[in-house]
Amino acid sequence: MFKGGVQIRRFIYYFAWTIGIGFIIYLGMRYQIRLEEEAKKNFELLPVVLFATLFPIVIGLFLRVPKLIIEMKQDKQWGFDWVKFIAIALPSLYIITFSILSYTPLGKNFTWLPDIIIFSSPTIQVIAGVVLGYTFLDSLMKE
Numbered sequence: 001m002f003k004g005g006v007q008i009r010r011f012i013y014y015f016a017w018t019i020g021i022g023f024i025i026y027l028g029m030r031y032q033i034r035l036e037e038e039a040k041k042n043f044e045l046l047p048v049v050l051f052a053t054l055f056p057i058v059i060g061l062f063l064r065v066p067k068l069i070i071e072m073k074q075d076k077q078w079g080f081d082w083v084k085f086i087a088i089a090l091p092s093l094y095i096i097t098f099s100i101l102s103y104t105p106l107g108k109n110f111t112w113l114p115d116i117i118i119f120s121s122p123t124i125q126v127i128a129g130v131v132l133g134y135t136f137l138d139s140l141m142k143e
Contacts, residue, residue, distance in 0.1 A: 061133040
């Protein structure tokens with residue numbers, strides 16, 4: 001039996017989400033550039049750090065939403081996979097929290113903050129944010 005129509009609908013569904021997420025990333029990068037310009041004028045880094053740290057979490061959430069919508073259409077009980085959340089999301093949250101804390105007055109009292117989180121390139125924070133957002137929605141499960 002030919003399932004071309006189903007495959008085309010799946011393609012359009014996922015491709016539309018890809019375009020949508022790409023547009024959100026584009027808008028987010030434009031907003032981050034504006035925040036960075038303001039930070040240069042005001043010498044206030046915290047808004048830039050907060051956005052750069054929290055925006056990847058939003059992207060991670062959006063990456064998981066298409067599959068979540070499909071799963072929501074199934075008639076099953078919802079649950080939460082605590083093991084997955086604790087094993088994957090909490091270490092990501094740790095990285096994100098300490099990358100933000102290092103730019104706050106509270107973080108100045110923590111001399112034991114891991115240097116790799118504070119002084120590394122922002123790649124580790126971006127990856128941790130995407131993983132946290134995706135894993136949070138992925139931990140919601142149908143039983």
